[in-house]
Amino acid sequence: MAKYILRRVLWMIPTLFVISIISFVIIQLPPGDYLSSYVAQLREQGDQLDAAALESLREQYGLGQPIYVQYWKWVSGIVLRGDFGRSFEWQQPVSSLIWERLGLTVFISLLTILVTWAIAIPVGVYVATHQYSFLDYLMSFISFVGLGTPSFLIALVFLWVMLAVFGINASGMFSSEYISAPWSWAKFQNMMSRIWLPVLILSLDNTASIIRTLRANLLDELNKPYVETARAKGVSETKLTWKYPVRVALNPFFSTIGWTLALLISGETLVAVVLNYQTSGPLLLRSLQSQDMYLAGSFILMLSTLTVVGTLISDILLAWADPRIRLED
Amino acid sequence: MSTGTIERENEASLPDSGELLEGSEQIYVAPQWKLMYWKFRKHRMAMVSLVVLTIFYLIAAFCEFVAPYNPEAFFTRYTLAPPTRIHLFDESGTFRGPFVYGLKQERDPETLRPIFTEDTSLIYPIGLFVRGTPYKLWGVFEADLHLFGIGASQDQAGIFLLGADRLGRDLFSRVVYGARISLSIGLVGVFLSLVIGVVLGGISGYYGGVVDNIIQRVIEFIRSIPAIPLWMALSAALPPNWPVVRVYFGITVILSLIGWTGLARVVRGRFLALREEDFVLAARLVGSSEIRIILLHMVPSFLSYIIATLTLAVPGMILAETSLSFLGLGLRPPAISWGVLLQEAQNLRSVALAPWVMLPAVAVVTSILCFNFLGDGLRDAADPYAR
Numbered sequence: 001m002a003k004y005i006l007r008r009v010l011w012m013i014p015t016l017f018v019i020s021i022i023s024f025v026i027i028q029l030p031p032g033d034y035l036s037s038y039v040a041q042l043r044e045q046g047d048q049l050d051a052a053a054l055e056s057l058r059e060q061y062g063l064g065q066p067i068y069v070q071y072w073k074w075v076s077g078i079v080l081r082g083d084f085g086r087s088f089e090w091q092q093p094v095s096s097l098i099w100e101r102l103g104l105t106v107f108i109s110l111l112t113i114l115v116t117w118a119i120a121i122p123v124g125v126y127v128a129t130h131q132y133s134f135l136d137y138l139m140s141f142i143s144f145v146g147l148g149t150p151s152f153l154i155a156l157v158f159l160w161v162m163l164a165v166f167g168i169n170a171s172g173m174f175s176s177e178y179i180s181a182p183w184s185w186a187k188f189q190n191m192m193s194r195i196w197l198p199v200l201i202l203s204l205d206n207t208a209s210i211i212r213t214l215r216a217n218l219l220d221e222l223n224k225p226y227v228e229t230a231r232a233k234g235v236s237e238t239k240l241t242w243k244y245p246v247r248v249a250l251n252p253f254f255s256t257i258g259w260t261l262a263l264l265i266s267g268e269t270l271v272a273v274v275l276n277y278q279t280s281g282p283l284l285l286r287s288l289q290s291q292d293m294y295l296a297g298s299f300i301l302m303l304s305t306l307t308v309v310g311t312l313i314s315d316i317l318l319a320w321a322d323p324r325i326r327l328e329d
Numbered sequence: 330m331s332t333g334t335i336e337r338e339n340e341a342s343l344p345d346s347g348e349l350l351e352g353s354e355q356i357y358v359a360p361q362w363k364l365m366y367w368k369f370r371k372h373r374m375a376m377v378s379l380v381v382l383t384i385f386y387l388i389a390a391f392c393e394f395v396a397p398y399n400p401e402a403f404f405t406r407y408t409l410a411p412p413t414r415i416h417l418f419d420e421s422g423t424f425r426g427p428f429v430y431g432l433k434q435e436r437d438p439e440t441l442r443p444i445f446t447e448d449t450s451l452i453y454p455i456g457l458f459v460r461g462t463p464y465k466l467w468g469v470f471e472a473d474l475h476l477f478g479i480g481a482s483q484d485q486a487g488i489f490l491l492g493a494d495r496l497g498r499d500l501f502s503r504v505v506y507g508a509r510i511s512l513s514i515g516l517v518g519v520f521l522s523l524v525i526g527v528v529l530g531g532i533s534g535y536y537g538g539v540v541d542n543i544i545q546r547v548i549e550f551i552r553s554i555p556a557i558p559l560w561m562a563l564s565a566a567l568p569p570n571w572p573v574v575r576v577y578f579g580i581t582v583i584l585s586l587i588g589w590t591g592l593a594r595v596v597r598g599r600f601l602a603l604r605e606e607d608f609v610l611a612a613r614l615v616g617s618s619e620i621r622i623i624l625l626h627m628v629p630s631f632l633s634y635i636i637a638t639l640t641l642a643v644p645g646m647i648l649a650e651t652s653l654s655f656l657g658l659g660l661r662p663p664a665i666s667w668g669v670l671l672q673e674a675q676n677l678r679s680v681a682l683a684p685w686v687m688l689p690a691v692a693v694v695t696s697i698l699c700f701n702f703l704g705d706g707l708r709d710a711a712d713p714y715a716r
Contacts, residue, residue: 015550022559029566148698150648152655153671153690160680160687171677259552266557270652274675284558285656288565300562304554311553 004319008312019304024071027085027297078301085294089287094298097283102302104173105272105279108198109264113257116203116210123207124214125246128222136215143208152270154201159274170197173277198271202264210253217249257314262307365633368710375706378699385696389508393464396502397478397488400665402462404487404497406434409683410445412492420449428454429479429488442682453479455488492685494673503665504689510666511647512696514581518646519639521585526592527635533593534600535623541597548590556587560649564658573664580659584649588642595638599631633711641704644697651693667693 039054077083084094127136162170174181174190181187221227222245230240253260269281276282280299287295359367369375388395404410410432419425431451435444459478465471479488487493491500533544563583567576603609612622653659654668655675662669670689674680680687 026562148694159677163681262555265555269557300558303558
């Protein structure tokens with residue numbers, strides 16, 4: 001087991017390296033360098049940056065030096081000092097802007113996975129054991145809706161219905177009095193009373209497809225001889241279903257949890273923009289629109305890194321649950 | 330439980346035997362494509378979707394003819410006019426054929442919102458193939474014939490099947506023009522992914538070994554990073570002063586650079602399976618070149634899978650373009666795509682005022698669903714020998 005974990009962790013290093021290169025390229029994409037836009041912006045505001053400060057910034061980011069030196073300065077700043085560069089739109093270090101938003105994105109994504117599974121597994125088992133029931137048809141219908149409707153459109157329609165029918169403005173993560181308040185138990189409660197909406201919208205996509213696949217897998221499994229044998233020996237129907245067939249039918253989902261995470265973060269970005277949430281999506285969009293590249297690049301870097309770490313954790317959990325995986329080479 | 334299983338088996342086998350009775354002799358001599366067609370025909374939703382998509386693509390191809398107005402034409406009097414109601418009987422109950430009333434615009438004295446009421450004294454019958462605003466079909470042929478219209482000039486009256494936007498432009502015409510970009514971007518993007526996917530997937534599956542390992546790791550890597558943030562960053566980097574056509578191709582290239590992985594996996598899987606087949610071995614033994622084996626023996630036998638996978642990949646592309654344009658990072662006005670149109674719906678206040686600005690979403694959802702059903706049907710038909 002330790003060997004398996006070690007191999008997986010080592011494998012992560014080249015992946016993270018490539019991610020950092022992609023993020024660095026994204027930072028470098030717009031014409032001009034960071035410093036000249038910063039100076040231009042300061043000049044617009046009537047400010048001047050004195051030569052010494054300018055020179056120290058040049059030195060810090062390695063501007064004017066070969067590209068690999070710049071990359072090294074950028075990446076070592078992140079790894080050694082947690083310095084992601086500066087957001088010139090916000091006039092703050094990037095690191096002071098991203099952590100809270102990344103945390104909220106991860107929180108919503110994890111909550112979505114939990115909700116998805118809490119709904120999908122029982123319902124999937126039910127529709128497999130009760131084929132052609134009302135719920136079976138209802139689930140097929142919902143899964144087609146989920147298949148064809150992008151989650152940001154669902155969010156949009158939902159906002160409109162809430163406003164048109166109930167006169168409630170459901171956008172925003174907190175009620176107005178909590179937006180700029182520091183974190184407290186009351187603020188957390190306020191967030192939880194609103195957060196179910198994106199969680200539900202995001203889980204709709206995934207829930208439907210998991211139910212369909214679980215149903216198909218489980219139907220195959222339930223027709224196998226070992227189930228018949230167990231039934232002949234008098235094992236109760238509940239135990240018969242849950243003990244082995246469900247576990248086998250669920251296996252493919254555990255192994256794709258990393259992709260699910262990537263899809264979730266993608267979807268969350270869009271839904272959060274529509275709902276105007278204080279997560280990473282809207283800030284990433286804004287930073288891209290204003291070409292605030294250190295902020296945008298840091299988001300890309302951290303969102304991708306989080307997905308890779310999430311995949312690692314799920315792989316380790318999977319190996320712990322299923323000995324076949326950690327033993328295979 | 331067990332009865333459920335028996336039912337399922339019966340249901341699955343019944344249409345089969347029906348099909349067999351119909352052409353019980355033919356089934357043994359039918360060529361493969363015919364078997365595929367028979368199998369495809371059984372998938373009702375796929376057949377319906379094929380018809381719907383054909384209509385959609387015809388509309389996209391002839392959008393200048395289908396749209397009653399120029400998508401950029403302003404009707405200042407009809408800013409945010411709701412979808413025009415089509416009547417068959419006039420006030421006295423006489424049948425007049427399909428017609429629309431003239432519109433009167435008033436303002437709500439309290440909220441100052443425009444209110445539109447029908448002016449029942451003005452009747453404009455709807456005609457098919459009427460002459461209207463001149464246009465250039467595909468930018469080449471000059472014409473002024475439209476599929477339908479009311480034959481009245483723009484300042485007198487208008488027909489807005491899906492309402493008008495906040496500049497008074499006909500939303501239906503805009504959706505019809507948007508179909509051209511939104512539907513074609515899916516095809517072009519998938520074609521580009523196909524090229525990358527087939528080349529890399531083919532190399533991966535045919536040669537195996539280290540190359541295969543590297544390509545598989547790359548695919549895993551691309552799939553494990555969140556696509557939308559990456560798409561957003563890359564398309565934000567497209568210079569804002571590029572002309573529409575170049576942005577269009579820029580976006581498709583960006584989409585397919587990330588989107589080829591699914592196709593490559595399918596191609597690799599088929600290559601791996603076919604490599605061991607007897608007919609490939611036979612071809613190799615008689616001394617066929619590798620290119621010949623791949624192109625003449627292997628590709629035809631998995632072409633059907635490729636087509637099915639391609640069809641299933643199109644909706645993802647359409648959706649990606651819509652999402653990017655919706656965020657304002659993809660195509661930008663004056664380009665017209667469904668995503669650009671949905672940008673209007675981003676503001677909750679304008680949605681509350683004019684809910685019909687969300688209607689382009691119906692076009693998006695319909696085409697995505699149809700492609701999914703069609704792909705399902707094609708995938709089932711791709712292997713006509715499987716039960």
